[in-house]
Amino acid sequence: MDNKTNTIIKIEHLSKSFGDKVVLNDINLDIRRGEFITLLGPSGCGKTTLLRMIAGFLKPDSGAIVMDGNNITEVPPHLRPLNTVFQRYALFPHLNVYENIAFGLKLNKVPAQEIETRIRKALRMVSMTDYEDRDVNSLSGGQQQRVAIARAIVNRPKVLLLDEPLAALDLKMRKDMQMELKQMHQELGITFIYVTHDQEEALTLSDTVVVMSDGKIQQIGTPIDIYNEPINSFVADFIGESNILNGTMAHDLEVEFIGHTFECVDKGFGSNAPVDVVVRPEDIYIIANAENAKFTGTVKSCIFKGVHYEMFVETDKGYELMIQDYNAFEVGSTVGMFIKPSDIHVMQKERICNTFEGRMTSPTTVEILGAEFECADCGLKEGDNIYASVNFNRVELQDNKEDGTVMGEVEFILYKGNHYHLTVLTDDGEKVYVDTNDIWDKGDLVGISISASDLHITKRV
Amino acid sequence: MKLFKSYRRSNWAIPYALFLAIFVALPLLLIVIFAFTDNSGEFSMQNFIKFVTQPEAVNTFIYSIGIALVTTFLCILLGYPAAYILSNKNLNRSQTAVMLFILPMWINILVRTLATVALFDFIHIPLGEGALMFGMVYNFLPFMIYPIYNTLQKMDHSLIEAAQDLGAKPSTVFWKVTVPLSMPGITSGIMMVFMPTISTFAIAELLTMNNIKLFGTTIQENINNGMWNYGAALSLIMLVIIGITSLFSDGDEQSQNEGGLL
Numbered sequence: 209m210d211n212k213t214n215t216i217i218k219i220e221h222l223s224k225s226f227g228d229k230v231v232l233n234d235i236n237l238d239i240r241r242g243e244f245i246t247l248l249g250p251s252g253c254g255k256t257t258l259l260r261m262i263a264g265f266l267k268p269d270s271g272a273i274v275m276d277g278n279n280i281t282e283v284p285p286h287l288r289p290l291n292t293v294f295q296r297y298a299l300f301p302h303l304n305v306y307e308n309i310a311f312g313l314k315l316n317k318v319p320a321q322e323i324e325t326r327i328r329k330a331l332r333m334v335s336m337t338d339y340e341d342r343d344v345n346s347l348s349g350g351q352q353q354r355v356a357i358a359r360a361i362v363n364r365p366k367v368l369l370l371d372e373p374l375a376a377l378d379l380k381m382r383k384d385m386q387m388e389l390k391q392m393h394q395e396l397g398i399t400f401i402y403v404t405h406d407q408e409e410a411l412t413l414s415d416t417v418v419v420m421s422d423g424k425i426q427q428i429g430t431p432i433d434i435y436n437e438p439i440n441s442f443v444a445d446f447i448g449e450s451n452i453l454n455g456t457m458a459h460d461l462e463v464e465f466i467g468h469t470f471e472c473v474d475k476g477f478g479s480n481a482p483v484d485v486v487v488r489p490e491d492i493y494i495i496a497n498a499e500n501a502k503f504t505g506t507v508k509s510c511i512f513k514g515v516h517y518e519m520f521v522e523t524d525k526g527y528e529l530m531i532q533d534y535n536a537f538e539v540g541s542t543v544g545m546f547i548k549p550s551d552i553h554v555m556q557k558e559r560i561c562n563t564f565e566g567r568m569t570s571p572t573t574v575e576i577l578g579a580e581f582e583c584a585d586c587g588l589k590e591g592d593n594i595y596a597s598v599n600f601n602r603v604e605l606q607d608n609k610e611d612g613t614v615m616g617e618v619e620f621i622l623y624k625g626n627h628y629h630l631t632v633l634t635d636d637g638e639k640v641y642v643d644t645n646d647i648w649d650k651g652d653l654v655g656i657s658i659s660a661s662d663l664h665i666t667k668r669v
Numbered sequence: 670m671k672l673f674k675s676y677r678r679s680n681w682a683i684p685y686a687l688f689l690a691i692f693v694a695l696p697l698l699l700i701v702i703f704a705f706t707d708n709s710g711e712f713s714m715q716n717f718i719k720f721v722t723q724p725e726a727v728n729t730f731i732y733s734i735g736i737a738l739v740t741t742f743l744c745i746l747l748g749y750p751a752a753y754i755l756s757n758k759n760l761n762r763s764q765t766a767v768m769l770f771i772l773p774m775w776i777n778i779l780v781r782t783l784a785t786v787a788l789f790d791f792i793h794i795p796l797g798e799g800a801l802m803f804g805m806v807y808n809f810l811p812f813m814i815y816p817i818y819n820t821l822q823k824m825d826h827s828l829i830e831a832a833q834d835l836g837a838k839p840s841t842v843f844w845k846v847t848v849p850l851s852m853p854g855i856t857s858g859i860m861m862v863f864m865p866t867i868s869t870f871a872i873a874e875l876l877t878m879n880n881i882k883l884f885g886t887t888i889q890e891n892i893n894n895g896m897w898n899y900g901a902a903l904s905l906i907m908l909v910i911i912g913i914t915s916l917f918s919d920g921d922e923q924s925q926n927e928g929g930l931l
Contacts, residue, residue, distance in 0.1 A: 263830075263834060264833075265830050265833070284833070284838075285830070285833040285834055286833045286834075286835075286836050286837055286838050287836075291834055291835065292830075292831070292834045294827050294830070294831060295827075296825070296827060298825065298827040298828050298830065298831035299831075300828060300831070300832075300846060300850075301828075301850070302849045302850060302852075311832070311835050311837075311845075312835035312836050315835060315836045315837055315841065316836055359835070360834075363835065363836070
C-alpha cells in the first residue's frame with residue numbers, strides 16, 4: 209500500500225508552549241490507518257497536549273495536523289471526524305445512559321430507528337445491555353467508562369482518541385478492560401490513539417508505541433522494539449526494569465562494563481567509544497557455582513515478587529545489579545553470573561560531559577547558566593563568547609540551595625550500578641547532568657557549584 | 670454535680686432552639702392564629718372572605734406577583750450572560766470583576782434605593798413604574814448572578830469538550846449542556862430573587878412616591894393601622910405563595926447538592 213492511503217493522520221512540526229514552558233517541541237508523527245498507537249510518557253511529557261490537539265481542543269503554536277490529506281489544524285472539534293474517551297468519563301449528568309450515547313447521533317440527524325439499533329449494538333459491544341434507562345451517576349467507575357466508550361464508538365469515528373481511559377479503575381478491572389479494548393479495536397477496525405503513563409498497558413495494547421519525554425518524541429516502535437532496543441537511557445529506564453550502566457565499546461562486538469569485557473552483537477560505534485549499556489534484570493543468569501561464571505557477586509537482597517524473585521547483587525567490581533530469577537539465592541551468598549551477547553543492548557551516549565554556552569565577564573570569570581562562575585585564566589578577554597564544559601562527576605550539589613552558585617531542581621534520576629546520574633533543571637531552564645554517589649530525590653532543590661579548575665573553556669565563534 | 674452528670678452535647682443546641690421558638694415558630698403561630706380570628710378573638714374566616722371580595726387587595730396581589738415575575742425574568746436575562754462571562758476563563762480572569770458585581774449585596778437595600786431616588790431626581794427621570802422595575806432589578810440582580818456564577822464555575826469543563834467532540838457547535842453546547850447543567854444555579858437564583866420581591870415594600874414606596882402599591886405595602890399599611898387580623902391573613906397568603914415556589918426547587922435533589930448560594 210502506498211503511503212498516501214496508509215497514513216490516516218500526519219503530524220508535522222507541531223509545537224506548543226504555555227508561557228515559557230515548551231510542552232511540545234517539533235513533533236512529527238505518522239499514524240497508520242487502523243493501528244493501535246499509544247502515546248506513552250511520564251506526566252508533563254506533552255502526551256495529553258498532543259492528543260488534545262488532535263481532538264481540536266487546543267491550537268498549536270506552529271505546525272500542522274493532516275487527516276486523510278486535509279489540513280485540520282484550524283478545524284474546530286465539532287467538525288472533526290473523530291471522537292474522544294475522556295479520562296474522567298465526562299458523561300452528561302443530566303442525561304441517562306441512552307441519552308448520553310444518543311447525543312452525537314441526534315446532532316448528526318440520524319433517524320430515530322437507526323439511533324435505537326446503533327445504541328443497542330454499542331451497548332452490547334461494551335457489555336452494558338439493559339442499562340439504557342439508568343442514571344449515569346448510579347453507575348460504577350468501570351460502568352461509566354464503558355458508557356463513555358459506547359458514546360464515542362456509536363458515532364463510527366475514523367479515529368478514536370482515548371485519554372488515559374483506565375487510569376481511574378482498580379488493577380483487576382483495568383486488566384479486564386485492556387483485553388476488551390484490544391478486542392474492540394480488532395472488531396471495529398478503526399484507528400485508536402491511546403494516551404497512558406503506564407508502560408505495561410502500552411506494551412500490552414499497542415501496535416505502535418510512541419515514547420515521549422520533555423515535549424519530544426524519544427522513540428517510535430513496536431512494543432518489542434521499544435522493550436528490546438531502547439534508543440536511549442530514558443526509554444530504557446521508563447520501559448520495564450533495567451540495569452543501565454556506563455560502558456566502553458572496545459571495538460565492534462566487544463563491550464566493557466562493570467569492570468569486565470563482554471561479547472556483544474552491536475557494532476559501528478568505533479573503538480574505545482563511551483556508551484550506555486542496558487541489561488534487563490531477567491537477562492542476567494545467576495548460578496550458585498561461582499567458579500565457572502563470567503563474573504561473581506554477593507547477594508544483597510532477595511524479594512519474592514510472585515512469579516520471580518528480585519535480587520540486588522553487588523558484583524566483584526562493586527557494581528549493583530538488579531536480577532530477576534525463578535530461584536531464590538540466599539542473602540550474603542556468593543553467586544556467579546552470565547549475560548548472553550544478544551541480551552546486552554548498547555546505546556550511543558547522548559553526551560559525555562556538560563557543555564554550556566556563555567561569555568567571559570573578565571579573564572577569570574565566565575557567565576553561564578545565568579550566573580557568574582570563576583574559571584582558570586585561559587587567555588580570553590571580557591566579552592568573548594565561549595563554550596564551557598564540565599565533567600558529570602565534577603559538578604557539586606549542595607543541600608542548601610543558597611550555597612550553590614545557581615539553584616536547580618532534581619528532575620530525573622538514573623541509577624548506573626555504582627552511582628546516580630541526575631538531570632538537574634536550573635532556574636533558567638538549562639539542564640545540568642551530574643554523576644554523584646549521594647542520594648537525592650526527584651524534586652529536591654539543590655545548589656549547583658563548579659570549582660574553577662574543573663571548568664574547561666573554549667572559544668565560540 | 671448533678672449539672673455535670675446530666676451534661677449532654679445536645680444541650681448546646683438549647684439557646685438556638687429557644688431562639689427559633691421565640692423568633693420564628695411563635696410569630697408564625699401568631700400569624701396563623703390572628704389570620705383565623707376576628708377582633709374579639711373568635712374563630713372566623715372573615716379576613717379571607719374580605720380579601721377575596723375586595724378587588725383592590727386582589728389586584729395588588731396579582732400586580733405584585735406580576736412585578737416579581739417580571740423582575741425575576743429580567744434578572745435571569747441580564748444575570749445569566751453576566752455570570753457566564755464572569756465564569757469563562759477566556760473572557761474574564763479577574764476576581765475583581767466578580768467582586769464588583771457582588772459588592773452591591775453588601776450595602777443596605779434602603780441606602781441603595783434612596784441613592785437611586787436621588788439619582789433619578791438629579792437626571793430628571795420621573796419616578797413611577799419604570800423606576801420601580803429598575804430599582805427591583807438593580808437591587809436583586811446580584812442575587813441572581815452569584816448562584817449562577819457559582820454553578821458555572823464549578824462545572825466540569827470536560828463536559829463541554831465532550832459535547833464539542835460529539836459534534837455540537839458552540840450554540841448547541843450552550844443550550845444542551847451549559848444551560849441544563851446550570852439549572853441548580855438558576856433555581857437558586859429564582860428563589861433568591863422571586864421570594865423577596867413579592868414581599869418588598871420599601872423599594873416600591875420610595876421609587877414610586879407611594880403611587881404604586883405592592884402587596885408588601887398593603888400588609889404593612891394594615892398592620893400599621895391596627896388591623897392585625899386582616900394583615901396576618903394577607904401575610905399568610907403570601908407565605909403560602911412563597912412556600913409553593915420553594916416546593917418547585919425542592920423537587921430537584923441535584924440543586925441541593927450542587928446548588929449555588931442556598
